[in-house]
Amino acid sequence: MLFYILLIALLQGSILAANTKKGADLYSRPSGSVANPFPTVIQEKYTGNGINFLVIGDWGQKGPGTGQLQVAAAMKTWADSNKTTFIINVGDSFYRTSNSNTTALDPNDHEGVLNETDPKWNTYWLDVYNGTLSEITWYTVAGNHDWYANVTAEVDYFWDINSRFFIPALYYVRQVTFSNNVIATFIHIDTDPFYYNYSTYTKNDDMKSNELNLNLYTTNQTDVILQWLEQQLINAQGSDWIFVVGHHPLVGDCALYNPSQYYLMYEFPPLLIKYKVSAYFNGHAHELAISVANNTSPVTYFGSGAGGATLGSGCANPTWTNGLSFGFLSINIPDKGDTLYYEFVDSNTTDTPPTIVYSGKINSRLLEMILSALVKKLSG
Ligand SMILES: *[C@@H]1O[C@H](CO)[C@@H](O)[C@H](O)[C@H]1NC(C)=O
Ligand SMILES: *[C@@H]1O[C@H](CO)[C@@H](O)[C@H](O)[C@H]1NC(C)=O
Ligand SMILES: *[C@@H]1O[C@H](CO)[C@@H](O)[C@H](O)[C@H]1NC(C)=O
Ligand SMILES: *[C@@H]1O[C@H](CO)[C@@H](O)[C@H](O)[C@H]1NC(C)=O
Numbered sequence: 001m002l003f004y005i006l007l008i009a010l011l012q013g014s015i016l017a018a019n020t021k022k023g024a025d026l027y028s029r030p031s032g033s034v035a036n037p038f039p040t041v042i043q044e045k046y047t048g049n050g051i052n053f054l055v056i057g058d059w060g061q062k063g064p065g066t067g068q069l070q071v072a073a074a075m076k077t078w079a080d081s082n083k084t085t086f087i088i089n090v091g092d093s094f095y096r097t098s099n100s101n102t103t104a105l106d107p108n109d110h111e112g113v114l115n116e117t118d119p120k121w122n123t124y125w126l127d128v129y130n131g132t133l134s135e136i137t138w139y140t141v142a143g144n145h146d147w148y149a150n151v152t153a154e155v156d157y158f159w160d161i162n163s164r165f166f167i168p169a170l171y172y173v174r175q176v177t178f179s180n181n182v183i184a185t186f187i188h189i190d191t192d193p194f195y196y197n198y199s200t201y202t203k204n205d206d207m208k209s210n211e212l213n214l215n216l217y218t219t220n221q222t223d224v225i226l227q228w229l230e231q232q233l234i235n236a237q238g239s240d241w242i243f244v245v246g247h248h249p250l251v252g253d254c255a256l257y258n259p260s261q262y263y264l265m266y267e268f269p270p271l272l273i274k275y276k277v278s279a280y281f282n283g284h285a286h287e288l289a290i291s292v293a294n295n296t297s298p299v300t301y302f303g304s305g306a307g308g309a310t311l312g313s314g315c316a317n318p319t320w321t322n323g324l325s326f327g328f329l330s331i332n333i334p335d336k337g338d339t340l341y342y343e344f345v346d347s348n349t350t351d352t353p354p355t356i357v358y359s360g361k362i363n364s365r366l367l368e369m370i371l372s373a374l375v376k377k378l379s380g
């Protein structure tokens with residue numbers, strides 16, 4: 001009897017271990033700061049028909065007016081009926097539950113996480129996105145609420161505890177190959193040091209000390225990151241799709257090209273335009289939003305920051321926004337690889353099924369080049 005109990009315990013242990021690989025089981029951890037871009041391009045290959053991924057941001061908060069649970073339930077329903085390949089997490093993963101007007105609902109009531117064993121890993125993430133979602137990897141960038149506390153601990157958690165919270169460094173690149181050699185390059189960037197000017201930052205949290213300790217507090221330091229980004233964009237020019245993922249928006253009212261307000265954020269769009277990035281994914285503004293490509297910019301800007309934290313801060317000016325409602329974004333690139341279909345999904349209440357509130361499609365970089373060459377030929 002004891003033998004069987006031990007055997008079962010052993011098997012369960014190995015199943016658990018199989019589901020929770022550490023980053024260190026997959027790659028060797030580079031030495032040095034988490035602010036150094038991950039030194040190699042991470043290769044991922046998916047077999048089957050195309051890829052499906054969800055984009056979620058601004059989610060880890062509990063209490064009145066928050067929507068984490070209903071969005072999680074809708075994502076689960078969605079992932080159950082569509083083969084979700086992975087999740088893109090645009091950051092602000094962990095908030096304080098209380099604000100100045102409410103009392104704490106949680107004994108661990110603080111911004112971000114304090115360390116890699118903070119109970120919030122379970123109570124805000126693992127316990128909430130369960131079922132089908134507990135087998136899917138979350139490709140993560142950090143947001144300001146993560147920087148308000150121990151942002152380094154989020155990278156440590158990946159390496160030491162659970163690689164499904166995928167953030168091997170604050171900056172990293174993935175080359176995703178699927179179907180018949182279709183290539184999508186994802187460049188994950190941390191926009192915080194480009195949004196908050198160290199010299200003028202006055203809030204009483206860890207943003208400033210993190211910028212200082214991570215050596216991301218001068219423009220010479222952010223210039224190095226920008227040069228790295230440009231090199232990654234150059235390297236990715238052969239890709240069918242190039243996606244850049246960051247926390248803060250680059251268009252709309254939350255991103256006026258005004259250095260005194262949004263510091264160095266204005267440096268990004270010219271690079272994204274020059275290297276024909278297919279799309280930029282962001283959160284920060286607690287809404288779903290899209291700014292479609294046009295004659296002067298080939299980039300589609302997707303905002304998905306309605307994952308659960310209290311609503312209220314819109315960033316008007318896009319082609320479309322949902323305003324005050326929780327939800328997420330679903331992206332599907334079918335087998336052929338030349339077209340991307342997007343669906344914004346509203347899930348404001350638990351008792352209604354996930355509802356598609358806005359949808360559309362965009363062409364791959366290759367298809368765009370062919371189409372514009374055709375147009376040139378016809379008009380010339
Ligand atoms: C969605 O839920 C939030 C919080 O409960 C509420 O403030 C908002 O009005 C709701 N939006 C819609 C469109 O029902
Ligand atoms: C995903 O699943 C939902 C229902 O859960 C369905 O309405 C939707 O069309 C599916 N989307 C894709 C791309 O398969
Ligand atoms: C607290 O309540 C005041 C007055 O109702 C409101 O103006 C303020 O925005 C609230 N603060 C937060 C953080 O919710
Ligand atoms: C941040 O978290 C890491 C990993 O848990 C820990 O080693 C480090 O001491 C923490 N830093 C601070 C300032 O608490």
Ligand SMILES: *[C@@H]1O[C@H](CO)[C@@H](O)[C@H](O)[C@H]1NC(C)=O
Pocket residue numbers: 108114115116117118119120
């Ligand atoms: C990690 O943070 C939690 C609070 O979230 C604290 O209770 C615990 O003591 C910390 N652990 C270490 C090793 O610092």
Ligand SMILES: *[C@@H]1O[C@H](CO)[C@@H](O)[C@H](O)[C@H]1NC(C)=O
Pocket residue numbers: 069127128129130131
């Ligand atoms: C998943 O999490 C939700 C919300 O925390 C909970 O109500 C539900 O029972 C959980 N389901 C499973 C299968 O654990």
Ligand SMILES: *[C@@H]1O[C@H](CO)[C@@H](O)[C@H](O)[C@H]1NC(C)=O
Pocket residue numbers: 197198199200219259260263264
């Ligand atoms: C950052 O703030 C300092 C101090 O006010 C200012 O001198 C500097 O120009 C600012 N940097 C940018 C790029 O706006």
Ligand SMILES: *[C@@H]1O[C@H](CO)[C@@H](O)[C@H](O)[C@H]1NC(C)=O
Pocket residue numbers: 220
């Ligand atoms: C920053 O870069 C400028 C121009 O490259 C250089 O002149 C300056 O010495 C650098 N400052 C520091 C503190 O390294």
Ligand SMILES: *[C@@H]1O[C@H](CO)[C@@H](O)[C@H](O)[C@H]1NC(C)=O
Pocket residue numbers: 251291292293294295296297301
């Ligand atoms: C094109 O799109 C960009 C980014 O969304 C926007 O800033 C710009 O105003 C648009 N230009 C035109 C001519 O619509």
